[in-house]
Each structure stands twice: as C-alpha cells, then as structure tokens.
Amino acid sequence: MKTLVTLMILAAGALAAAPVKIVLPPETAKLVESPLPGYALAQAMCLTCHSAEYLLYQPPTSPRTYWQATLTKMQKTFGAPLPDEMVPPILEYLVKTYGAERDGAKAAAPAVTGATGTADPAGKKAP
Numbered sequence: 001m002k003t004l005v006t007l008m009i010l011a012a013g014a015l016a017a018a019p020v021k022i023v024l025p026p027e028t029a030k031l032v033e034s035p036l037p038g039y040a041l042a043q044a045m046c047l048t049c050h051s052a053e054y055l056l057y058q059p060p061t062s063p064r065t066y067w068q069a070t071l072t073k074m075q076k077t078f079g080a081p082l083p084d085e086m087v088p089p090i091l092e093y094l095v096k097t098y099g100a101e102r103d104g105a106k107a108a109a110p111a112v113t114g115a116t117g118t119a120d121p122a123g124k125k126a127p
C-alpha cells in the first residue's frame with residue numbers, strides 16, 4: 001500500500017511537470033497564424049536563423065517602414081536568402097500581424113491565449 005501511494009505521488013509529480021516542459025518550446029518557435037500569403041513565406045524564410053520571438057518582441061506600434069527596414073537588414077546585413085519578390089507579401093503579413101496595422105490581432109489573440117489553459121506560468125501566449 002505504501003509503495004502504491006509512493007508511486008502515485010511520483011506519477012502525479014511527473015504529470016504535473018510534463019506540460020511545462022513540452023508546451024513552452026513550440027510556443028516560442030511558431031509564428032502567429034494568418035490567412036495572409038506572407039504567413040507561409042515567413043514560416044519558410046524567417047525561422048531558419050532565429051525563433052519567432054524576434055518578431056514578437058518588436059514594438060506592436062512598429063509601422064510598415066520599420067518592418068521594411070528590418071527585412072532589408074535581414075537580407076543585406078545578415079545575409080538572409082530572401083528573394084526580393086517575397087518581401088512585399090512578408091511585409092504585409094508582418095505589419096498586419098506584429099506591427100501597427102494589426103487589426104487582425106484582436107481575432108488572433110483570444111485563440112492564441114485560450115489554447116494555453118493552465119499549463120503556461122508565463123500567462124498570455126499560446127502553444
């Protein structure tokens with residue numbers, strides 16, 4: 001009986017710890033979903049060198065010109081293999097998802113927040 005109780009406590013501990021370990025990494029690695037064509041392009045082009053957190057941590061008021069400059073910097077300074085024709089759609093996605101033109105942010109935010117439940121001690125973000 002004592003062994004069984006011990007096992008149950010151990011199992012409960014393992015279960016409690018698991019979600020935190022598993023949920024957090026994908027959360028930082030994913031871009032915010034969008035129906036815009038730039039979403040898929042950004043997924044393909046923007047996560048090879050760094051995580052999606054780099055986008056999340058930009059000021060939400062960042063205007064189009066800021067994102068344009070960022071994309072140019074990724075191309076010219078950091079050598080991102082980003083074809084020029086992909087810049088306009090990605091720019092559109094970035095400014096409307098992470099920047100000043102994010103009216104769609106209202107729709108995206110609740111889905112993102114609601115999915116997390118209780119597992120994320122940091123609170124707001126989704127897996």
Ligand code: HEC
Pocket residue numbers: 042045046047048049050054055058070071073074078079080081082090094
């Ligand atoms: C060839 C590698 C590479 C690719 C591909 C790349 N980046 Fe970057 N990115 C960097 C480096 C290097 C930094 C600076 C890292 C640091 O300061 O620690 C950076 C930083 C950033 C930042 C932080 C702000 C800043 O200006 O430093 C943003 C935002 C960003 N990248 C967006 C993007 C987007 C959007 C794409 C896709 C179009 C992209 N990156 C693709 C290398 C890359």
